[in-house]
Amino acid sequence: MSDEQLTPSMAASHGGVGRATGFELESRGQPNASHIESALERNRAFAAAGGHQGAVVFPKLGVFVITCLDPRVDPAHFLGLGLSDAMVLRNVGGRVTPAVINDVAFISQLGETALPDGPLFEVAVIHHTQCGTGALADDTFRRRYAERVGVDESTLLEQAVLDPAATVTRDVERLRSAAAISPRVTVSGHVYDVVSGLVQTVVPAGS
Numbered sequence: 501m502s503d504e505q506l507t508p509s510m511a512a513s514h515g516g517v518g519r520a521t522g523f524e525l526e527s528r529g530q531p532n533a534s535h536i537e538s539a540l541e542r543n544r545a546f547a548a549a550g551g552h553q554g555a556v557v558f559p560k561l562g563v564f565v566i567t568c569l570d571p572r573v574d575p576a577h578f579l580g581l582g583l584s585d586a587m588v589l590r591n592v593g594g595r596v597t598p599a600v601i602n603d604v605a606f607i608s609q610l611g612e613t614a615l616p617d618g619p620l621f622e623v624a625v626i627h628h629t630q631c632g633t634g635a636l637a638d639d640t641f642r643r644r645y646a647e648r649v650g651v652d653e654s655t656l657l658e659q660a661v662l663d664p665a666a667t668v669t670r671d672v673e674r675l676r677s678a679a680a681i682s683p684r685v686t687v688s689g690h691v692y693d694v695v696s697g698l699v700q701t702v703v704p705a706g707s
């Protein structure tokens with residue numbers, strides 16, 4: 501659907517997804533242009549200017565951010581993260597899934613190897629307002645997606661971020677209670693408001 505435009509009226513006809521999520525999709529790409537090409541141009545400028553130099557593998561801020569892949573929710577922008585500042589994991593909704601727990605466990609284990617004692621890092625889970633996962637609250641959309649990926653439809657509604665303060669609190673608890681994650685890792689929960697641009701802490705850091 502690279503060159504399609506989904507107008508608000510079309511969104512309304514797509515099973516109410518536009519209404520459920522509060523956003524609309526609109527492509528601004530040029531027809532037949534490779535979508536990555538302008539980004540690759542920026543990469544060449546980045547390398548030429550030495551933007552990659554001095555990068556280190558241990559995050560300078562000691563933070564592991566888990567958030568949504570929504571383009572409005574890029575922590576390099578709203579948290580001002582520079583290169584090497586943080587580990588960032590983004591998925592649909594910024595949800596803590598079994599795969600996410602395994603990734604945090606993996607980084608914990610690497611950290612334990614390098615740092616025998618003391619705190620390792622803080623995992624900051626950040627959910628946001630107007631999240632596209634709200635589409636899962638729409639019965640037609642949810643049924644079609646359940647069939648598409650072959651999962652039980654009843655488990656999908658739980659993935660919707662309709663109340664980001666509530667879902668982020670649940671996901672912080674999931675991480676804190678995961679046996680695979682080192683107790684030296686602290687976890688906090690936050691909500692990013694895409695309208696105000698502000699992040700509010702819902703669950704302060706703790707383990």
Ligand SMILES: [Zn+2]
Pocket residue numbers: 568569570592593594628630631632633
């Ligand atoms: Zn989202």
